[in-house]
Amino acid sequence: MGQFIQYMINGVISGSVLALIALGIVAVFKATKVVNFAHGHLILFGAYFYFTFSVVLSEAAFMPDWIRSWDPAWLQAYAGDAAMFSPKAAIASWVSDLPRILLGLIGALAANAVLALIIERLVMRPLLGQSAFAMILSTVGLIWVLEGSAGLIWTAEAEQVPALGPNFPIRFELFDQNLFLFSGSLVNLVVALLLFASLMLVLRYTRSGVAIRATAEDQSTAYAMGINVPRVFSTAWLVASTTGAVAGAILASRNGLSPAIGLFGLSVLAVVLMGGLDSFAGVLIASMLVGILSSMAQWKLGGGVAEIVPYVAVLVVILIRPHGFMGQEEIERI
Amino acid sequence: MLSIENIEVAYHHAIQVLKGLTLSVEPGEVVALLGANGAGKTTVLKAASGLLPLENGSIDAGQILFNDSPINRVAPHELARAGLIHVREGRRIFAEMTVEDNLIAASYALTGRKEKPDYDAVYAFFPKLKERAHQTAGLLSGGEQQMLAIGRALIGQPRLILLDEPSLGLAPRMVDEIFDNIARVNQEQGASILLVEQNASAAFRIAHRGFILENGKVVLEGPVEQLRENPDIQTFYLGVGEQDDKKSFRNIKHYKRRKRWLN
Numbered sequence A: 001m002g003q004f005i006q007y008m009i010n011g012v013i014s015g016s017v018l019a020l021i022a023l024g025i026v027a028v029f030k031a032t033k034v035v036n037f038a039h040g041h042l043i044l045f046g047a048y049f050y051f052t053f054s055v056v057l058s059e060a061a062f063m064p065d066w067i068r069s070w071d072p073a074w075l076q077a078y079a080g081d082a083a084m085f086s087p088k089a090a091i092a093s094w095v096s097d098l099p100r101i102l103l104g105l106i107g108a109l110a111a112n113a114v115l116a117l118i119i120e121r122l123v124m125r126p127l128l129g130q131s132a133f134a135m136i137l138s139t140v141g142l143i144w145v146l147e148g149s150a151g152l153i154w155t156a157e158a159e160q161v162p163a164l165g166p167n168f169p170i171r172f173e174l175f176d177q178n179l180f181l182f183s184g185s186l187v188n189l190v191v192a193l194l195l196f197a198s199l200m201l202v203l204r205y206t207r208s209g210v211a212i213r214a215t216a217e218d219q220s221t222a223y224a225m226g227i228n229v230p231r232v233f234s235t236a237w238l239v240a241s242t243t244g245a246v247a248g249a250i251l252a253s254r255n256g257l258s259p260a261i262g263l264f265g266l267s268v269l270a271v272v273l274m275g276g277l278d279s280f281a282g283v284l285i286a287s288m289l290v291g292i293l294s295s296m297a298q299w300k301l302g303g304g305v306a307e308i309v310p311y312v313a314v315l316v317v318i319l320i321r322p323h324g325f326m327g328q329e330e331i332e333r334i
Numbered sequence B: 001m002l003s004i005e006n007i008e009v010a011y012h013h014a015i016q017v018l019k020g021l022t023l024s025v026e027p028g029e030v031v032a033l034l035g036a037n038g039a040g041k042t043t044v045l046k047a048a049s050g051l052l053p054l055e056n057g058s059i060d061a062g063q064i065l066f067n068d069s070p071i072n073r074v075a076p077h078e079l080a081r082a083g084l085i086h087v088r089e090g091r092r093i094f095a096e097m098t099v100e101d102n103l104i105a106a107s108y109a110l111t112g113r114k115e116k117p118d119y120d121a122v123y124a125f126f127p128k129l130k131e132r133a134h135q136t137a138g139l140l141s142g143g144e145q146q147m148l149a150i151g152r153a154l155i156g157q158p159r160l161i162l163l164d165e166p167s168l169g170l171a172p173r174m175v176d177e178i179f180d181n182i183a184r185v186n187q188e189q190g191a192s193i194l195l196v197e198q199n200a201s202a203a204f205r206i207a208h209r210g211f212i213l214e215n216g217k218v219v220l221e222g223p224v225e226q227l228r229e230n231p232d233i234q235t236f237y238l239g240v241g242e243q244d245d246k247k248s249f250r251n252i253k254h255y256k257r258r259k260r261w262l263n
Helices: A002-032 A039-057 A073-079 A087-127 A132-153 A183-205 A207-217 A219-224 A229-255 A260-275 A280-301 A303-320 B041-049 B076-082 B099-110 B119-125 B127-131 B142-155 B172-189 B200-206 B224-229 B231-238 B249-262
Strands: A169-174 A177-182 B002-011 B015-025 B030-035 B057-066 B084-087 B160-164 B192-197 B209-214 B217-223
Touching: A002 A039, A002 A177, A002 A183, A002 A207, A002 A229, A002 A260, A002 A280, A039 A087, A039 A132, A039 A229, A039 A260, A073 A087, A087 A132, A087 A229, A132 A260, A169 A183, A177 A183, A183 A207, A183 A229, A183 A280, A207 A219, A207 A229, A207 B099, A219 A229, A219 B076, A229 A260, A260 A280, A260 A303, A280 A303, B002 B041, B015 B030, B015 B041, B015 B057, B015 B192, B015 B217, B030 B041, B030 B172, B030 B200, B041 B057, B041 B076, B041 B084, B041 B160, B041 B192, B076 B084, B076 B099, B084 B142, B099 B119, B099 B142, B119 B127, B119 B142, B119 B172, B127 B142, B142 B160, B142 B172, B172 B192, B172 B200, B192 B200, B200 B224, B200 B231, B209 B224, B217 B224, B224 B231
Parallel strands: B030 B192, B030 B209, B084 B160, B160 B192
Antiparallel strands: A169 A177, B002 B015, B002 B057, B209 B217
């Protein structure tokens, strides 16, 4: 039982990261009817940008010392002689990293936003009015453009980046079972779910959300009613690229920075199909399910099989419900 | 108000639909645009509202003026914000959104203008919409959906409404009600209306002038009273007159011969 809950927690944590990645794919699909195959590589760029700003730039010679490592007197007093790996030491080291984490996040968000706007303007906008299939295939082409240019700009070596939150083990008891998790994962979970929830709330309750939903439902009618549809498109790409940058930072700090992040992001497309391309709620459920399934498979069947199990589940779901859990039926399949 | 001068429109640069079409709508006027299927009526509206490029159509010659400024290449949302609003064929309501959200979406037509969206005015105009404000729009009846489609246009405080087949798929009694509403929109809001219709008698009931479109050209135009008297329009559009000679085969040939002037 204790093991079960433990793996359940792990599953929910990895599921939340999947959901954060899926969020970007759904946002772009809902607004533009384009399945963005290159979303994983947008995330890869987000991760590299996070690395660039938080590690490379913060260690540059012209940067003030406090960005590299903030060490005010009160922090030294707080850390005092805290033991290694104690929560106190972890928090102290996180606070001293905070300037460069923030620099990294802001930089990654901004740079990824610019990247997405360029892609939207140069690749997607000229294809407006063409078949969605043409646009989808050009995102497939983008995969190689992005992967190649990432290889040119950054080295392919795995790098370490600072985590978003303080990282120390938390031990607690639930139903008389001893459980534990890392606070860093907990921060990632909270960040991912907060972003997901706030986007859903914006869509549901704000006037801009109405414009986006209207565009999602009928582009040309929305256009004829005064909604600036091209701007809705770029907004969707902005949402995808910025949430993608956060996802990239999380992935890079969790598993190390490497080009494999792009492919991992691409594999999340399967999760999105399982949930339904145009349903945030469905995709959230699917992400959690896949996260939990793969963590359970890891526990019971071991690492190799665990990679496959969730995608077999996706396949089964798509066979039974081709439009996903909560997707709309008339949706074009890819 | 709206003046379309000699436009030629082709889809995919290959299928020519409008061949030198000219028509105009004056302020405060209801103008009916009639014609058979495929004559190009909807294309006229799409050309005027800027939707053509989305369907691979282009205006190859001629120009369209709205309030005396050329709008051939203006984007649809800019036109809506300038007061030219297109109510599309088949109503095209946002079926998954509530009635209220449909109206909120339409309020984007007021972007950049001083006016505030007046939802109460629309609900006063269509009391049925108020009752159903929080229902999903897709569950409304056909007539209510058409009311919503017109209500969405009203939110934008339009100067000119392009109205595409409001009678489509409605019961005859509903058609009368919708056309009464359209006449009221024209009189009370002072909006000009360019009305595309198959149902000629309904359109003539509220229109001031009419244009008859055949194969991408205007073949007849004039005040409605005059068009009503035209024997060809009576035969081909209103279904009255020359009733007694319908049965003879000779008269089918006559029909075809008579129809030729339209081409």
